[in-house]
Amino acid sequence: MAGSNEAGKADALQPHGAGTLRLSRPVLLLLVIVVLFAALVALYGFDATAQATVNGLVAGGYLGLGAIGLSLILGILKLVNFAHGDLLVAGAYFTILFGWLGLPLVVAMLFAMIATAALAVLTEKVVWQPLRQAGAGTLQLFLSAIGLALVLRFGIQFFAGSQVRTLGADIVSSITIGPIHLGTLQAVALVTGLVVMAVVGLALRFTGIGKEMRAFADNRALAEVSGINTRRIIDVTWAASGFLAALAGILYAVAIGSFNPNFGVTLLLSLFAATVLGGIGNAYGALIGGLVIGLSQEWSTLLLNARWKPAVGFALLILMLLLMPQGIFGKARRRS
Amino acid sequence: MGVSLKAGLLAGWTAVSILAVTATGPAAAASLDLTIGALLESTGPLSELGPPHEKATKLAVEAANKAAKDAGFDATVTLTSADSQGDPQAALSAARTLVDKNAACIVGPATTPESISVLNGITLQRKISLWPTATSTRLRTVKDGGTIFRTVPADDLQAKALVLAIEKHIGKGKNVAIAYRNEPYGDALSKGFTKNWEDEGGKVVATVVYDPQQASFDSEAGQVVASNADAYVVIDYPETYAKFGAALVRTGKFDAKKLFVPDAMAFAKVPDSIPGEAINGAYGVAAGAPTGTESVALFNKLWDEAGGVPNTSLTANIFDATILCFLSSVEAGSAEPGAITGKVRSVTQEGAPQFTIANLGDAVKAASAGKPIDYVGVSGAFRFMENGDPSSSPYDVFQYQDGKQVTIEQVQVQ
Numbered sequence: 001m002a003g004s005n006e007a008g009k010a011d012a013l014q015p016h017g018a019g020t021l022r023l024s025r026p027v028l029l030l031l032v033i034v035v036l037f038a039a040l041v042a043l044y045g046f047d048a049t050a051q052a053t054v055n056g057l058v059a060g061g062y063l064g065l066g067a068i069g070l071s072l073i074l075g076i077l078k079l080v081n082f083a084h085g086d087l088l089v090a091g092a093y094f095t096i097l098f099g100w101l102g103l104p105l106v107v108a109m110l111f112a113m114i115a116t117a118a119l120a121v122l123t124e125k126v127v128w129q130p131l132r133q134a135g136a137g138t139l140q141l142f143l144s145a146i147g148l149a150l151v152l153r154f155g156i157q158f159f160a161g162s163q164v165r166t167l168g169a170d171i172v173s174s175i176t177i178g179p180i181h182l183g184t185l186q187a188v189a190l191v192t193g194l195v196v197m198a199v200v201g202l203a204l205r206f207t208g209i210g211k212e213m214r215a216f217a218d219n220r221a222l223a224e225v226s227g228i229n230t231r232r233i234i235d236v237t238w239a240a241s242g243f244l245a246a247l248a249g250i251l252y253a254v255a256i257g258s259f260n261p262n263f264g265v266t267l268l269l270s271l272f273a274a275t276v277l278g279g280i281g282n283a284y285g286a287l288i289g290g291l292v293i294g295l296s297q298e299w300s301t302l303l304l305n306a307r308w309k310p311a312v313g314f315a316l317l318i319l320m321l322l323l324m325p326q327g328i329f330g331k332a333r334r335r336s
Numbered sequence: 337m338g339v340s341l342k343a344g345l346l347a348g349w350t351a352v353s354i355l356a357v358t359a360t361g362p363a364a365a366a367s368l369d370l371t372i373g374a375l376l377e378s379t380g381p382l383s384e385l386g387p388p389h390e391k392a393t394k395l396a397v398e399a400a401n402k403a404a405k406d407a408g409f410d411a412t413v414t415l416t417s418a419d420s421q422g423d424p425q426a427a428l429s430a431a432r433t434l435v436d437k438n439a440a441c442i443v444g445p446a447t448t449p450e451s452i453s454v455l456n457g458i459t460l461q462r463k464i465s466l467w468p469t470a471t472s473t474r475l476r477t478v479k480d481g482g483t484i485f486r487t488v489p490a491d492d493l494q495a496k497a498l499v500l501a502i503e504k505h506i507g508k509g510k511n512v513a514i515a516y517r518n519e520p521y522g523d524a525l526s527k528g529f530t531k532n533w534e535d536e537g538g539k540v541v542a543t544v545v546y547d548p549q550q551a552s553f554d555s556e557a558g559q560v561v562a563s564n565a566d567a568y569v570v571i572d573y574p575e576t577y578a579k580f581g582a583a584l585v586r587t588g589k590f591d592a593k594k595l596f597v598p599d600a601m602a603f604a605k606v607p608d609s610i611p612g613e614a615i616n617g618a619y620g621v622a623a624g625a626p627t628g629t630e631s632v633a634l635f636n637k638l639w640d641e642a643g644g645v646p647n648t649s650l651t652a653n654i655f656d657a658t659i660l661c662f663l664s665s666v667e668a669g670s671a672e673p674g675a676i677t678g679k680v681r682s683v684t685q686e687g688a689p690q691f692t693i694a695n696l697g698d699a700v701k702a703a704s705a706g707k708p709i710d711y712v713g714v715s716g717a718f719r720f721m722e723n724g725d726p727s728s729s730p731y732d733v734f735q736y737q738d739g740k741q742v743t744i745e746q747v748q749v750q
Contacts, residue, residue, distance in 0.1 A: 059552035307545035
C-alpha cells in the first residue's frame with residue numbers, strides 16, 4: 001500500500017505522458033518484494049527472514065539517504081559527482097572538528113551539515129561554474145569530479161590523519177521487537193532516512209524553489225527564458241546536496257561506529273547504484289533504490305555465504321536495469 | 337707542505353673509511369655501515385601495531401650498535417622506517433623509499449598482500465632479505481628466491497594454537513563457529529583451524545565470511561550467534577572488528593567469553609573504537625617468546641627502560657629479525673643485500689656455538705671471524721625450514737580483562 005502511494009506521488013512529480021506499463025513499475029517491484037519475502041519466510045522461517053529484512057532496510061537506508069543528494073546533482077545539474085562520497089566523509093569529520101571545539105554532539109552535527117553545504121557550494125563556485133563557463137564537456141567534468149574527490153579526501157586526511165575515528169556514540173545499545181534485534185542508532189538512521197526522503201520529495205513538488213528546480217532539470221533554456229534565476233537554483237541544489245550528504249555521512253558514521261577518510265569512496269559505487277536503480281533525479285527513487293540493494297544483499301545471506309553479498313547487490317542492479325532501464329521511478333527518455 | 341701531520345693522517349683515514357664503505361664484499365670487513373629498513377603499520381587498519389613494532393626495531397638497532405662496540409668491531413647500524421599503511425600499493429612505495437635510503441634488509445610488513453607486493457616490486461630482484469610479520473602460509477608458495485625469512489611462525493602453527501586454547505578453555509570436541517574477514521589471512525587460517533579442529537573430533541557449525549567494506553555486518557553477526565556454537569573464532573583486524581564486534585553485541589546473544597581471536601587481534605590495550613562488550617573476556621593466541629629465559633627478562637628490561645608504548649605480541653620476533661639481519665651482515669662482512677641474505681642460515685646454524693642478546697658482543701666477534709654461529713633469539717632458537725619459516729614456536733594464550741591483554745599461559749606448537 002505504501003508502494004502504490006509512492007507510485008502516485010512519483011507520478012505526480014513527473015510530467016504527464018508516462019505510459020501505463022511504466023506507471024506500474026513501483027507496484028510491480030512491491031509485488032516482487034512481497035512474494036520474495038513470503039518465499040523466504042516459507043523456506044527459512046519468519047524470525048530469520050524478518051531479521052534479514054530489518055538488516056537490509058538499515059543497510060539500504062544509509063545508501064538511500066546518501067544517494068538522494070547525488071541524485072539531485074545528477075538529475076538537475078547533469079553532473080556525475082564522483083566527489084559525493086567525500087562530502088559524506090566531510091560531514092563526519094566536520095562533526096569531529098566541531099565536537100573538538102567543544103560543541104555538544106547534536107549541535108556539532110548540525111554545524112557540520114551546514115559546513116558541508118557551504119563546502120558543496122564552494123566547489124560549485126571554484127570548480128564547476130568556471131568549468132561550465134569554459135565550456136567543459138561531459139568527460140572533462142567527469143574527470144574533474146574524480147580529481148575533486150581526491151583533493152577532498154586527502155585534504156581531510158591531511159588535517160585529520162588516516163587513523164580510525166569514532167563519534168563516541170553508543171553503538172551496542174539495541175531495540176528488541178519480538179525476534180528482531182535492531183541497533184538504536186540504526187533505527188534512528190532508518191527513520192531519519194524515510195523522513196528526509198519525504199521532506200525532499202514534498203519540497204520538490206510543492207515549494208516554489210522545488211518547482212523551479214524541476215523545471216530547470218527538464219529544460220534549462222526554457223527555465224531561463226521563463227525568468228527563473230538559474231544561478232540561485234544551482235546554488236540551492238548544491239547546498240541541499242551537501243547538507244544531505246553530510247547527514248548521511250554522519251548517520252552512517254554514528255551507526256556503524258568507526259570510520260576513516262576512505263569510507264566515502266567505498267560507499268560511492270553503492271550510492272551510484274541506488275541512484276541509477278531508483279531513477280535519476282528522484283528523491284523517492286534514490287531511497288527506494290538504496291533499500292532494494294540493501295534488502296537483496298541481506299536476503300542473499302540467507303541463501304548464500306555472506307562473502308557473495310556485494311556481488312549479489314550489483315548482479316541484481318544489472319538485472320533490474322535490463323528489465324527497467326530508466327530505474328524504478330525514472331522517466332522514459334524521449335527518443336529523438 | 338703546510339698540511340700538518342695530524343690533518344694528513346685524518347684525511348688519509350677518512351679516505352680509507354670512504355673506500356671501505358663504498359667497497360662491497362669481504363674486503364670491507366674492517367668497517368661496516370649497515371642500514372636496516374623497517375616497514376611499519378603506522379596508519380591504516382593495523383595502526384595499533386605500528387608504535388610497538390617501531391620500538392622493537394629501535395631497541396634492536398641500539399643493541400646491535402652496542403654489541404659492535406663491545407666486540408671492538410667497526411660497525412654503524414642505522415634504522416630507516418616508512419609507513420606501509422596496511423596497503424600493498426603504499427607498502428611498495430614505502431619499500432622503495434627504504435631502498436633509496438640504502439636499506440640492506442627490510443623488517444616487516446605485517447600483512448601478506450603487502451609482503452607479496454614488496455617482494456615482487458623490489459626486494460626479490462635486489463636479493464634484499466624481507467622479514468614479514470605476516471603469518472599466512474601463502475607466503476610459502478610465492479617465488480621468493482630464498483629472500484623471505486620469518487621469525488614469526490606461520491598460520492598452520494597458529495591454527496593448532498587456537499585448537500589447543502579452545503580445548504583448554506571450552507573443551508574438546510565442541511561446536512565452533514568461525515567468522516573471518518575475506519582475505520588470504522582469514523581464509524588460510526580458517527581452513528587450517530577447521531582441519532585441525534575436526535581432526536581432534538570437534539565440529540565447525542558455521543563459517544561466515546564478510547567483506548571489510550560492506551555497509552552493515554548485522555546479518556553476518558546474526559548467523560554467527562544463531563549457530564549456537566560453544567565457541568566463536570573471529571579472524572579479523574581491529575578496524576573491522578570495531579564494526580563486526582558491535583554487530584555481534586547487538587544480536588543480544590553474544591558472549592565474549594566464548595570468543596577466540598588470532599594474532600591480528602592482539603593489542604596491549606583495546607582500541608577505543610571496539611566496544612568493551614565485544615572483547616572483554618575474549619581469549620586470543622599470538623606467537624610468543626619462551627617464558628623465563630634470560631633473554632626474555634633482558635628484553636623486557638630493555639623495553640621498560642626505554643619507556644613509551646607497552647609491550648605486545650610479536651615485538652620479540654621483530655627484535656630478533658632485526659638482530660639476525662645485523663649478524664648476517666657481520667658474518668658476510670658486507671652491507672650488500674644479497675650477501676646478507678646468503679648468510680642468514682650461517683648465523684642460525686644448528687650445532688654452532690650459541691649466543692643470545694646477553695652476549696651479543698661475543699656473537700659479533702665470532703661472526704666477524706667468519707665462523708658460523710647460532711643466535712638464539714628472544715623468541716627462541718631459529719630453525720629456518722627450506723621455505724624460510726620457523727618449524728616450531730611457543731604461543732601465548734591471552735585474555736582481555738578490563739580492556740587489557742593479560743597473558744594466561746603458553747603452549748608449544750610444532
